[in-house]
Amino acid sequence: METQILDGKQTAREIRSELKEQIQDCIRKGMPAPCLAVILVGHDEASKVYVNNKEKACGWIGMKSLVCRMPAETTQEELLAKVQELNEDPGVNGILVQLPLPRHLDADLVINAIDPAKDVDGFHPVNAGKLSIGHRDAFVSCTPAGVVQLLKRAGVEIASKHCVIAGRSNIVGKPLALLMLRENATVTVCHSKTKDLSELTRQADIFIAAVGRPKMFGPEDIREGAVVVDVGMHRLEDGLCGDVDYEACMGRASYMTPVPGGVGPMTIAMLLSNCVQAYKAQLGTRS
Numbered sequence: 001m002e003t004q005i006l007d008g009k010q011t012a013r014e015i016r017s018e019l020k021e022q023i024q025d026c027i028r029k030g031m032p033a034p035c036l037a038v039i040l041v042g043h044d045e046a047s048k049v050y051v052n053n054k055e056k057a058c059g060w061i062g063m064k065s066l067v068c069r070m071p072a073e074t075t076q077e078e079l080l081a082k083v084q085e086l087n088e089d090p091g092v093n094g095i096l097v098q099l100p101l102p103r104h105l106d107a108d109l110v111i112n113a114i115d116p117a118k119d120v121d122g123f124h125p126v127n128a129g130k131l132s133i134g135h136r137d138a139f140v141s142c143t144p145a146g147v148v149q150l151l152k153r154a155g156v157e158i159a160s161k162h163c164v165i166a167g168r169s170n171i172v173g174k175p176l177a178l179l180m181l182r183e184n185a186t187v188t189v190c191h192s193k194t195k196d197l198s199e200l201t202r203q204a205d206i207f208i209a210a211v212g213r214p215k216m217f218g219p220e221d222i223r224e225g226a227v228v229v230d231v232g233m234h235r236l237e238d239g240l241c242g243d244v245d246y247e248a249c250m251g252r253a254s255y256m257t258p259v260p261g262g263v264g265p266m267t268i269a270m271l272l273s274n275c276v277q278a279y280k281a282q283l284g285t286r287s
Contacts, residue, residue: 001225003250004154006257008146011153012265019269019276020061026283027062034279035064036094036120036272037086041079041105042072047098054096057268063275066092072102079105080113087115093282094120094275117282120274122175131178137281139274144176146266147208147229148183156206156227156255159184164201166190166217166243167210172231176208197221209243218245219252228253231263 027033036058040051051067058065068082079101086092095118101107111119116126122141130138151158163185167173177187185206190197192211201207201221209217210231222228222244232243242259249256257263 001251001254003253004255006150006154006156006227006229006255006262008150008257008262008265011150012146012269014153015149015266015269015273016057016061019063019272022276023062026280031283032091033062033064034093034275035066035091036096036275037066037068037089037092039068039070039079039082039086039095039097041070041074041098042102044100047100051098054268054271057272061272063272074102074105076105076109079110083110083113087113087118090282092118093279094118096121096271118278120271120278122274123171128170128175131175134182139277140179140270141171141175142270142274143172143231143263143267144179145270145273146263147176147231148179149270150257150263150266151206151227151229152183154255158206160186161205162186162188162203163206163208164188164190164204165208165210166197166201167208167212167231169210172210176210180206211243213243214241215245216243218248222249222252224252225254226252228256229263230257230259233259233264 038051038054040047055065086095095114097110099107111123114124116124119127119139122139127139131140163180165173165177168189168191173189177189180187188200190200198221202223204223204226206227207222208229212232214234214236228244228249230242230244234241240260
């Protein structure tokens with residue numbers, strides 16, 4: 001079987017082009033450009049790279065990027081004050097706090113302090129709750145939203161398919177299960193305590209790996225012809241890999257995401273999409 005690649009880079013470029021046109025249309029009507037504010041606390045090198053990538057992506061579509069760099073010794077009170085400052089700033093449409101935070105800071109407390117209308121990461125309990133009860137105006141966590149967009153734009157049929165998700169995190173597994181249910185899939189969520197995990201993953205029409213273990217899943221864990229989406233990202237001595245053994249599963253899956261170049265670019269694209277959604281809502285336009 002020939003495995004087709006789910007190209008996240010190309011799909012993300014398409015989404016960014018659509019967002020760029022929407023922003024240009026708003027600006028032509030006399031509206032200000034949207035603005036995404038990112039708070040970066042400390043000196044985590046991976047976080048710096050992620051923030052730089054988000055800055056570049058904002059610039060490409062015509063969105064302003066405000067990066068608030070704060071020292072590692074920032075107190076909880078200082079960080080909460082910065083969040084509140086951005087909440088009250090009408091020129092800021094979306095707020096993102098880059099994780100992980102230094103250990104002395106409570107990430108949940110910070111996320112809960114973000115105005116839900118500016119929570120473009122989709123982590124606030126209000127947005128998570130809206131998603132769980134089916135509200136369409138909720139900001140959805142960017143990686144799950146990116147997975148669904150990648151599948152739909154590739155023409156992968158989701159309705160009536162059995163989707164097995166390995167991973168139950170609040171950031172990926174849980175919201176992704178809700179999104180796939182919204183697309184009328186039948187969903188099974190597996191985790192570290194699941195018995196006979198491979199038996200379940202082999203039943204999947206669509207298998208989504210989000211466990212955080214490099215190359216945990218091989219061809220023996222995948223039904224022939226299944227669609228495989230790999231959310232994992234790991235740096236090994238011989239390069240980057242995902243939760244799925246990509247090379248070993250080529251020829252068994254019908255569609256599969258590469259690592260890198262699969263889900264990663266879609267995550268940033270959906271962050272930008274959420275910010276444009278927030279921008280339009282705050283300006284009172286959905287056009």
